[in-house]
Amino acid sequence: MELADILAERAVLCCTGVKTKRQLFEDLAARAAELTGHPAVDILNAITNREELGSTGLGNGIAIPHGKIAGLKGVTALFARLDEPIEFDSVDDQPVDIVVMLLAPTGAGADHLKALSRVARLLRTEAVVDELRRIDDPARLYATLTSPVTTHYAA
Template identity: 40%
Template structure:
């Protein structure tokens, strides 16, 4: 599995200022609707429901909101780079500016976990995050994510 199977180029967006987590989820829902034909309302509801279980801000300015949705036939993603970081109740209490959301079929099981692990590994790479923060072009951001982390020799 690689990120290009999860993330369509049109599901990558740069956003100026975000006023709240709810507004961010609405933007993610709109992106998912436009890129994958998902219901924006169902997507927002699912993200908020998952977030109520515990914040998905994983630290170092990164959030990985995710949700399972009925009627989805594969795992898909949406990426938002915020020009101004926002409070996200992250584990390290730092504001978030890189958001990679995942949407999985309701019964996706282990595939959902594999996709989440892939995205988490990618977003933990400091070089990738630095490149994402240094670029404001959606196509460039998609290319950076698609390239993934550099494999380090042992």
């Protein structure tokens, strides 16, 4: 599974003015609703319910919130680069500015885990994360996230 298989260019956001995790989740849920046709409230509830089990903030300013949505056609990713890091209750207590939200159909265990693994591997690559933090254009972020060079790092 390549990131380009689950991440549409319209799913890449540069977020300005986001102050809280809740606000970020609301913004991402609204965009995910546009992309998937599922109600934003259902997406927000799925992400929030998963987050209540434990923070998806991995450390190093990175978070991968995720959830399962009944009736979703396939795994869907959204990427957000925040202009200012926000508190996220991350494992290292550092604020977050790089976010990949993953949504998967209910019952899509293997595909959901493959997507989580792929994204986590990519975002453990310091050169990729540094590049993502330098870019403030959604089209360039998408190109970086899905380029053969970037995906080579995550292989």
